[in-house]
Amino acid sequence: xxxxxxxxxxxxxxxxxxxxxxxxxxxxxxxxxxxxxxxxxxxxxxxxxxxxxxxxxxxxxxxxxxxxxxxxxxxxxxxxxxxxxxxxxxxxxxxxxxxxxxxxxxxxxxxxxxxxxxxxxxxxxxxxxxxxxxxxxxxxxxxxxxxxxxxxxxxxxxxxxxxxxxxxxxxxxxxxxxxxxxxxxxxxxxxxxxxxxxxxxxxxxxxxxxxxxxxxxxxxxxxxxxxxxxxxxxxxxxxxxxxxxxxxxxxxxxxxxxxxxxxxxxxxxxxxxxxxxxxxxxxxxxxxxxxxxxxxxxxxxxxxxxxxxxxxxxxxxxxxxxxxxxxxxxxxxxxxxxxxxxxxxxxxxxxx
Amino acid sequence: xxxxxxxxxxxxxxxxxxxxxxxxxxxxxxxxxxxxxxxxxxxxxxxxxxxxxxxxxxxxxxxxxxxxxxxxxxxxxxxxxxxxxxxxxxxxxxxxxxxxxxxxxxxxxxxxxxxxxxxxxxxxxxxxxxxxxxxxxxxxxxxxxxxxxxxxxxxxxxxxxxxxxxxxxxxxxxxxxxxxxxxxxxxxxxxxxxxxxxxxxxxxxxxxxxxxxxxxxxxxxxxxxxxxxxxxxxxxxxxxxxxxxxxxxxxxxxxxxxxxxxxxxxxxxxxxxxxxxxxxxxxxxxxxxxxxxxxxxxxxxxxxxxxxxxxxxxxxxxxxxxxxxxxxxxxxxxxxxxxxxxxxxxxxxxxxxxxxxxxxxxxxxxxxxxxxxxxxxxxxxxxxxxxxxxxxxxxxxxxxxxxxxxxxxxxxxxxxxxxxxxxxxxxxxxxxxxxxxxxxxxxxxxxxxxxxxxxxxxxxxxxxxxxxxxxxxxxxxxxxxxxxxxxxxxxxxxxxxxxxxxxxxxx
Numbered sequence: 001x002x003x004x005x006x007x008x009x010x011x012x013x014x015x016x017x018x019x020x021x022x023x024x025x026x027x028x029x030x031x032x033x034x035x036x037x038x039x040x041x042x043x044x045x046x047x048x049x050x051x052x053x054x055x056x057x058x059x060x061x062x063x064x065x066x067x068x069x070x071x072x073x074x075x076x077x078x079x080x081x082x083x084x085x086x087x088x089x090x091x092x093x094x095x096x097x098x099x100x101x102x103x104x105x106x107x108x109x110x111x112x113x114x115x116x117x118x119x120x121x122x123x124x125x126x127x128x129x130x131x132x133x134x135x136x137x138x139x140x141x142x143x144x145x146x147x148x149x150x151x152x153x154x155x156x157x158x159x160x161x162x163x164x165x166x167x168x169x170x171x172x173x174x175x176x177x178x179x180x181x182x183x184x185x186x187x188x189x190x191x192x193x194x195x196x197x198x199x200x201x202x203x204x205x206x207x208x209x210x211x212x213x214x215x216x217x218x219x220x221x222x223x224x225x226x227x228x229x230x231x232x233x234x235x236x237x238x239x240x241x242x243x244x245x246x247x248x249x250x251x252x253x254x255x256x257x258x259x260x261x262x263x264x265x266x267x268x269x270x271x272x273x274x275x276x277x278x279x280x281x282x283x284x285x286x287x288x289x290x291x292x293x294x295x296x297x298x299x300x301x302x303x304x305x306x307x308x309x310x311x312x313x314x315x316x317x318x319x320x321x322x323x324x325x326x327x328x329x330x331x332x333x334x335x336x337x338x339x340x341x342x343x344x345x346x347x348x349x350x351x352x
Numbered sequence: 353x354x355x356x357x358x359x360x361x362x363x364x365x366x367x368x369x370x371x372x373x374x375x376x377x378x379x380x381x382x383x384x385x386x387x388x389x390x391x392x393x394x395x396x397x398x399x400x401x402x403x404x405x406x407x408x409x410x411x412x413x414x415x416x417x418x419x420x421x422x423x424x425x426x427x428x429x430x431x432x433x434x435x436x437x438x439x440x441x442x443x444x445x446x447x448x449x450x451x452x453x454x455x456x457x458x459x460x461x462x463x464x465x466x467x468x469x470x471x472x473x474x475x476x477x478x479x480x481x482x483x484x485x486x487x488x489x490x491x492x493x494x495x496x497x498x499x500x501x502x503x504x505x506x507x508x509x510x511x512x513x514x515x516x517x518x519x520x521x522x523x524x525x526x527x528x529x530x531x532x533x534x535x536x537x538x539x540x541x542x543x544x545x546x547x548x549x550x551x552x553x554x555x556x557x558x559x560x561x562x563x564x565x566x567x568x569x570x571x572x573x574x575x576x577x578x579x580x581x582x583x584x585x586x587x588x589x590x591x592x593x594x595x596x597x598x599x600x601x602x603x604x605x606x607x608x609x610x611x612x613x614x615x616x617x618x619x620x621x622x623x624x625x626x627x628x629x630x631x632x633x634x635x636x637x638x639x640x641x642x643x644x645x646x647x648x649x650x651x652x653x654x655x656x657x658x659x660x661x662x663x664x665x666x667x668x669x670x671x672x673x674x675x676x677x678x679x680x681x682x683x684x685x686x687x688x689x690x691x692x693x694x695x696x697x698x699x700x701x702x703x704x705x706x707x708x709x710x711x712x713x714x715x716x717x718x719x720x721x722x723x724x725x726x727x728x729x730x731x732x733x734x735x736x737x738x739x740x741x742x743x744x745x746x747x748x749x750x751x752x753x754x755x756x757x758x759x760x761x762x763x764x765x766x767x768x769x770x771x772x773x774x775x776x777x778x779x780x781x782x783x784x785x786x787x788x789x790x791x792x793x794x795x796x797x798x799x800x801x802x803x804x805x806x807x808x809x810x811x812x813x814x815x816x817x818x819x820x821x822x823x824x825x826x827x828x829x830x831x832x833x834x835x836x837x838x839x840x841x842x843x844x845x846x847x848x849x850x851x852x853x854x855x856x857x858x859x
Contacts (some may be wrong), residue, residue, distance in 0.1 A: 016712070041678075053363065065398075065679070065682070066397075066398030066401055066683060066686065067397075067398065067401060067682055067683035067684075067685065067686025067687065068682070068686060071686065072686050072689050072690055075401075075402060075690070076690070077404075092402070092758075093760060094398065094760065095759065095760050095761070096552070096554075096759060097553070097554040097759060098550045098551070098553040098554050099536070099553065099554070101550055101553070102550065102551065102554070102759070102761065105550060131541065133540075133541060133542040134541070134543065134553070135543065136550070156713070179810060181808050186541070187536075187539075187540065187541025188541060194729060207807065207810075209804055209807050210538060210539060210541075210804075211806060215619075215675050215676055215682070215685075218674075218675060219492050219619055219669075219675050220495070222492055222673070222675075223492035223493050223494065224494030224495075224497060225493075225496065225808065226492065226808065238674070238694045238696055239674070239696065242696050242697050242698055243697075244673070244696070244697065252422075316692070319692050319694075320689055320694070351541075
């Protein structure tokens with residue numbers, strides 16, 4: 001019953017201020033294009049597609065609730081993919097539960113015929129099957145990767161009036177001496193992994209307090225019940241600008257972090273030692289069931305590539321403080337494998 | 353005065369033909385879908401969300417908000433007529449509302465709920481207009497220890513609510529608490545009692561459980577009874593509460609407005625707690641508490657008022673701090689994002705048309721609901737004239753469809769059926785489903801906030817008493833328990849003395 005067609009009316013944008021992220025993503029793509037990424041180089045049109053595809057509506061599963069961050073992003077993207085696939089119909093379907101695995105299981109069970117796709121959220125996807133407690137038998141091979149859409153880097157924020165620490169250096173120093181509570185959006189979430197990687201590298205004593213979602217984290221820190229907010233740029237940028245929070249560091253790659261929160265240093269740019277390689281992010285990409293025909297995969301990936309990099313979409317995401325970070329199927333796989341290694345290491349040491 | 357100016361300018365946003373239409377569509381759709389079992393307000397809003405972002409921001413928000421409070425009212429209709437709570441907050445309404453319906457007083461129950469909802473909603477809006485910023489700061493100061501206290505308070509209240517035996521209420525509540533432990537452990541993430549099923553990892557869904565225990569169980573139970581009589585189709589007296597009933601409910605409505613407004617602001621658990629608290633208060637201060645659970649009109653008026661006042665004040669943290677207080681306001685948050693508006697402390701100054709337009713649309717919407725309910729209540733109670741042998745199967749089909757639509761999941765339909773069978777046997781044994789589902793809801797709040805409190809304090813139990821608000825709440829809990837035990841002992845002695853006095857002359 002919740003299968004509804006999405007279509008995006010062209011509303012005059014209210015505040016198209018932060019288009020910078022888009023420009024960056026485009027330059028990044030230009031750089032990638034130079035390497036001659038697999039197959040996409042010869043033609044961007046849909047002529048690699050199997051004849052007649054798509055002849056019926058495509059179901060795009062969002063494994064989280066309607067109205068949430070992932071859902072909003074997917075609903076904004078879907079009309080552009082429809083356009084790129086020559087007027088296809090995409091039905092966005094919310095199948096929430098099990099930390100995203102209700103939706104991903106439905107995806108795995110579907111035919112790899114290009115008519116069922118889903119939003120893949122990492123590290124949730126990866127920590128789901130790596131955590132032996134969860135009992136989920138899966139791996140990346142169960143999915144056909146289409147491309148990465150958004151990379152939302154981790155961020156560390158505190159209350160602006162917290163007089164114990166006002167910079168990341170002061171926070172780390174304090175946390176090495178004292179136990180501090182830190183928000184987390186669940187066991188094995190990127191927020192928990194971020195605080196664990198700092199504990200691992202710097203001997204800090206951050207203790208993750210698991211809440212339901214980013215809104216709970218914000219409530220807990222602004223309300224003074226948890227000391228430090230470990231979250232993502234997209235979740236703290238607006239409260240930072242509003243003065244509700246003070247973001248101390250971004251856990252991103254200094255070379256590829258976008259324009260968001262440009263007044264805040266990345267961890268590598270601070271005076272701290274041993275943190276150069278610490279990265280944390282939550283990424284949202286697209287995928288289908290494993291074992292999809294390569295021609296079909298390429299066809300969908302090409303359409304998705306053009307849609308994801310559409311300037312209007314990039315600008316709409318930037319309005320929500322989200323960095324569009326397109327990666328083709330091959331680069332996306334590399335990114336997820338890197339993430340898999342990190343989750344396996346931290347999870348094995350600290351969580352399970 | 354600045355606020356007054358803003359309120360006036362908000363009306364100029366709402367009172368355009370276009371936006372009035374959106375208010376009307378919102379409350380009408382909300383009310384109708386609220387009537388369909390299983391389809392709660394958030395599910396309905398999620399359905400409409402994709403369409404809404406083609407509208408201008410004010411129109412979209414006005415319509416979605418209308419669905420939210422409209423379905424609150426619609427949920428009441430099924431709670432009263434079929435004992436099928438459409439959402440958590442209307443579970444309490446079933447206690448007396450359904451009894452009233454069975455006595456042929458469905459019209460009075462629905463009428464007083466409409467009046468109460470209107471008053472509660474209006475009080476909520478006035479409070480929201482004038483008190484929003486300072487209250488929002490107070491509400492987010494509520495941390496895990498405070499919620500622990502509130503949850504314990506709620507669970508205590510649940511056990512006092514039962515109309516039959518206290519022991520049976522406690523057993524049902526205990527079962528609810530146990531069911532709440534199914535799913536992922538909130539701290540370690542390991543699965544509990546899921547029997548390897550991924551579907552159970554997220555825990556049982558409240559709506560699914562409620563639909564089964566109330567709706568399906570009730571149909572099964574009464575289909576059996578049908579053979580002997582058809583109690584529902586007996587008599588329908590009036591369609592509107594009598595003067596006496598209105599004056600009986602006045603106090604309950606006034607108290608419900610205030611309770612609902614303040615409890616509703618709390619992000620996390622406001623909805624259920626507000627109607628529960630109102631019911632508890634009414635039963636406590638009533639001259640004759642035994643009327644409750646047997647069709648006391650205050651038992652409908654108070655909670656329904658509180659429910660609506662709370663639904664309105666739940667907008668305070670969303671609109672002033674950008675923090676959604678429940679799943680329905682979370683969808684409104686998403687709708688704002690889709691419109692390119694980020695909710696937060698500057699929403700009022702940056703988007704005054706949206707903020708005040710939505711607030712003022714609620715005044716208009718509440719008025720529309722009241723007007724709509726006059727003819728619709730008359731139509732809806734006709735449902736009771738339908739023979740149960742026909743109504744029952746239809747209700748089950750609609751219920752199952754609604755259940756599927758909650759998460760697009762067939763598994764939930766099996767859970768609802770299983771809960772229906774369990775509920776049937778509970779009713780046969782004289783156990784009520786109310787304490788079970790309420791304890792289920794409060795159970796996860798209790799566990800989460802208790803364990804989070806201890807994680808924050810590093811295992812130090814004093815955290816519950818050293819914080820001013822939670823310390824006060826715990827002191828109140830101790831007093832309430834002491835008073836209850838004392839009262840129980842005293843009434844027992846009195847009864848023993850009375851029976852001794854009675855038996856003496858006979859001998």
